[in-house]
Amino acid sequence: MASDATRKAAEALLHALALPEGEAGWVRERRAAARSRLLEAGAPVRRDEYWRFTDPARLTAPIATAEAGEAPAQAAAVFGDVDALRVRLVNGRLRADLSDPLALDGAAIAPLGEVLKQDISIVRELVGQLELAAQEKVSRPLAILNTAAATEGLAIQAHGATVRPVLVSYDQIGEGASLVRHVIRVEAGASLTLLEAGVPTNSVMEVEVADGGTFHHVRVQTGERAPAVTHVFARIGAEAEFKTFTLTADGVLTRNEVVIDIVGDHASGHIAGAVLGKGDAHIDNTVFVTHSAEHGESRQVFKNVLAGASRGIFQGKIFVRAGAQKTDGYQISQSVLLEEGAQFLAKPELEIYADDVKCSHGSTTGALDETALFYLRSRGVPKRVAESMLVAAFVDEAISEIADEAMQERMRALVAKWMAGRT
Amino acid sequence: MLEIKGLRVTLEEEGKEILKGVDLTVEAGKVHAIMGPNGSGKSTLSYVLAGRDGYEVTAGSVTLDGEDVLELEAEERAAAGMFLAFQYPVELPGVGNMTFLRTAMNAQRKARGEDEISAPEFLKMVREKAKALNIDNEMLKRSVNVGFSGGEKKRNEILQMAMLEPRLCILDETDSGLDVDAMRLVADGVNALRSPDRGFLVITHYQRLLDHIRPDVVHIMADGRIVETGGPELALRVETEGYADIAKSVA
Numbered sequence A: 001m002a003s004d005a006t007r008k009a010a011e012a013l014l015h016a017l018a019l020p021e022g023e024a025g026w027v028r029e030r031r032a033a034a035r036s037r038l039l040e041a042g043a044p045v046r047r048d049e050y051w052r053f054t055d056p057a058r059l060t061a062p063i064a065t066a067e068a069g070e071a072p073a074q075a076a077a078v079f080g081d082v083d084a085l086r087v088r089l090v091n092g093r094l095r096a097d098l099s100d101p102l103a104l105d106g107a108a109i110a111p112l113g114e115v116l117k118q119d120i121s122i123v124r125e126l127v128g129q130l131e132l133a134a135q136e137k138v139s140r141p142l143a144i145l146n147t148a149a150a151t152e153g154l155a156i157q158a159h160g161a162t163v164r165p166v167l168v169s170y171d172q173i174g175e176g177a178s179l180v181r182h183v184i185r186v187e188a189g190a191s192l193t194l195l196e197a198g199v200p201t202n203s204v205m206e207v208e209v210a211d212g213g214t215f216h217h218v219r220v221q222t223g224e225r226a227p228a229v230t231h232v233f234a235r236i237g238a239e240a241e242f243k244t245f246t247l248t249a250d251g252v253l254t255r256n257e258v259v260i261d262i263v264g265d266h267a268s269g270h271i272a273g274a275v276l277g278k279g280d281a282h283i284d285n286t287v288f289v290t291h292s293a294e295h296g297e298s299r300q301v302f303k304n305v306l307a308g309a310s311r312g313i314f315q316g317k318i319f320v321r322a323g324a325q326k327t328d329g330y331q332i333s334q335s336v337l338l339e340e341g342a343q344f345l346a347k348p349e350l351e352i353y354a355d356d357v358k359c360s361h362g363s364t365t366g367a368l369d370e371t372a373l374f375y376l377r378s379r380g381v382p383k384r385v386a387e388s389m390l391v392a393a394f395v396d397e398a399i400s401e402i403a404d405e406a407m408q409e410r411m412r413a414l415v416a417k418w419m420a421g422r423t
Numbered sequence B: 001m002l003e004i005k006g007l008r009v010t011l012e013e014e015g016k017e018i019l020k021g022v023d024l025t026v027e028a029g030k031v032h033a034i035m036g037p038n039g040s041g042k043s044t045l046s047y048v049l050a051g052r053d054g055y056e057v058t059a060g061s062v063t064l065d066g067e068d069v070l071e072l073e074a075e076e077r078a079a080a081g082m083f084l085a086f087q088y089p090v091e092l093p094g095v096g097n098m099t100f101l102r103t104a105m106n107a108q109r110k111a112r113g114e115d116e117i118s119a120p121e122f123l124k125m126v127r128e129k130a131k132a133l134n135i136d137n138e139m140l141k142r143s144v145n146v147g148f149s150g151g152e153k154k155r156n157e158i159l160q161m162a163m164l165e166p167r168l169c170i171l172d173e174t175d176s177g178l179d180v181d182a183m184r185l186v187a188d189g190v191n192a193l194r195s196p197d198r199g200f201l202v203i204t205h206y207q208r209l210l211d212h213i214r215p216d217v218v219h220i221m222a223d224g225r226i227v228e229t230g231g232p233e234l235a236l237r238v239e240t241e242g243y244a245d246i247a248k249s250v251a
Ligand SMILES: Nc1ncnc2c1ncn2[C@@H]1O[C@H](COP(=O)(O)OP(=O)(O)O)[C@@H](O)[C@H]1O
Pocket: B011, B018, B036, B037, B038, B039, B040, B041, B042, B043, B044, B045
């Protein structure tokens, strides 16, 4: 329940944003419900347990929606010349004029703004619904804010085996909030890969993976940017596969929440991340995995490389409902501190109501192994190169979670580039 | 080529003195052996020579062909031609053995202003040298020393030495943990590298390695000092009399 102050802060947040117009009745109802939910929840504050390690102040300052603008296409460069359907958002606005035509074999794609003017059942079943479900155990007010106000993004329905990934990139100039929401449904037996480059200030992705479906997600968050919060909500059906990997480098404040629910038997959900922090970067990965079905398999693999006075945060939970027998849950969060000023804080949590499950978690932090460094140097490898080699080896467990090997190589190259460029 | 004069070394953290005035000269083309009881400071000497952090040199000097070695970083010493075969070779999970070797070789070449070795040239060289040491492709593909047996680790050290072609080879108890066959492979590997412009410092606890790698000079180290220097016969004396008696006879 919100205090007066947090309710006022929530009001201010809503007030600052442009309100959507011309939407279908069900959308208007959902927006109104979200506004009340947000006022009830209040804006997050530091004393909330869920925000213990990350001060939400920079994410809750009321900021007006960014003006439309022209920004050079930079974000997508991290994926090089990968063959993909490319979609650009500039200042949080979908730019058809700067994007490929929204046509992809095996999938139907439309701008979110368009589908919110209509009444399409699969859209109605998703928008705001996975977000709402994810509020069950923990309040996530900044995702509610997104449900209340976000109009830009994509609606994707994969009905077949798509081959080309969809690459969504976000470029931003100037100040201003950019709220982005994607709703994705992968039909039974279908598959889809989504790539994201850049970070809107507040983004939500709702993904439903139907039975036997496959969803792969790789995103790269690099470059100078405003404080940002992202939410990925997923519901995973029987024998479906969900994989998400995020490479986050620098930035003042990035909070990535991934909340998945394994609702069908024999399904898997893998959530991995590589964190590269220097300067005053603050990078928070908060993960909540719910097992609601039998024989589910989940992995959380997070590797933090922290230099300067940067901070890496990991909060990861495995929640196993009664009846989710034979769950196999794994979680590892590790950090290498390249300098003394860097800091890694981890909060692993297990909450288990089934008796026949296998869950493990581990967390480590420390400097690079001195002995290993000396060994490399004694063979003539310069210190910086030796550090890069050891960091590459350290990060690899997370990168190996990516299904596509060529994509793994791209991520390895980004890590190497970051190591070489760090001062 | 290597000249150590009055070298005194303390541990940075504890301030404990380990080397208490070491004098030693290794000439090009010669094999010098250092023998001594456990804890006498042999590994410390090898680490200080190779440039490991954590030691403070309080007195003395080390030069390689007249160049002050103590001023150089570990990687610079390697590029200058120094190599240490570790008593306990280090495991590097996630760093492939081949990548490791090629990176090291090219880093040294670059530091010396030479061209990088081409990929085919490197492959040919590594296959040839590995074969002589009975190191199979499987081992070359794995992470450095990960899952290697004790003997495999030591052979891998010699492979690195053979590839890097250093001018001064320091071997720290390369014989420990080896069976007779592995010892022969290692010794053959070392002997194959013997040449008029290369010096060796072979640290060993036991005489048996010296049956295979014939030393020109043998030093006995005790309590951080070289207490006796002689020919190959000194190693045999250690075998029959033990270190205690030799140390006593000097005291
Ligand atoms: N890092 C260290 N910390 C504490 N003591 C050390 C360290 N390194 C060496 N020593 C001590 O220094 C002495 C010499 O060790 P070492 O050089 O390993 O001898 P050796 O190789 O001849 O067996 C021993 O007493 C050992 O315990």
